[in-house]
Amino acid sequence: MGKRKSSQACLRGEWKEVSTRSVKLPEIDSESFSTYLQWLYTNEVVVSDEDITDEHIVKARYGERLPVFQRHFAAFFKLAILADKLGNARLANAVVDRIILVARVVRLGPSACNIATVYSQLPESSPVRSLVVAYYATEVKAEFMTKHKEQFPYQFIFDLMVHSKKREEEKTSNTPSYPGERCRYHQHNEKVPNV
Template identity: 30%
Template structure:
């Protein structure tokens, strides 16, 4: 949205959006602005729904903090989420962005979803305050797989991340089993099989000891013990 068009949408009336419950938070937003970006609000406010008369939209099951991120983006075209924290704090940043993406899906605002995805990609590509790159683990994966459809680009992002950048400890040390949905593990396995390099022929070559129980030394193999050596016709 260009600057002039954005300013035009700041004219006119405002609506109230009541987000969450126990307690809820009420936000005021320009009708033209939010309806120009969100198909959900366009239908709710301008489509003859009850909300179009009351000029109040209620989002009881949503998080006021996440909605405030959406409003900030709506007005300023930036996301008020840091992307430079390492470790657990860094994963919390991914959680914020994943929640933003999921809210964008509900609000039918593809541009906001794209902005959230770009922020996640920027975070993976940039070094955190400790000089290292940190990637989404555990709870972020569970959230995305619980709240999105199979075709979600957020799922694709996670699968690509684990396929091309993943380390063993992401699964063994940085996540608990409950945070690794079966569908995610299947998606990663399929992606790894699709993109793997050609396997080393040694692994599946007849005569290889790779799958034997003995110690790595070839001398420990039963085939190298004369009395146990297999006899061939």
């Protein structure tokens, strides 16, 4: 199992959590966990009372709406990190779907700061990492990336370059790769089949 204990494994075997019947997750903030619990009951990813897809928010001036959108993206990514730590593919997929919906409606994507969080806390194999790369490859102008080049993680820039090269080689420029088929960014296992 390596260095990380899964939450289910902690409640079996010889771990101390077996006797206390509790699993501590100090690296998970209470807001993300609260959102996770709400998702368990409602099957909806809601990170704030404010619906950022509301028309008046979408049409607000760029400077006013940008901080609101980036707070939402930050919350989505924290939830994706929680899903990864819990090994919950259904939650991870729900977060991906919400990110795609919001990015499509508000026509803005995650900031360089939010991408740095994704890259520092999610594994290389994470579909969320692939999603932000695909978004930037197709939706973000070079001018923006040049202006903020110091803020992007090196690995993100490398992944973006590889993604762009693969698109060129596969000659898929006619078909949008972002979001493309959303299942491309989902996780699948025996509990969450590819349907």
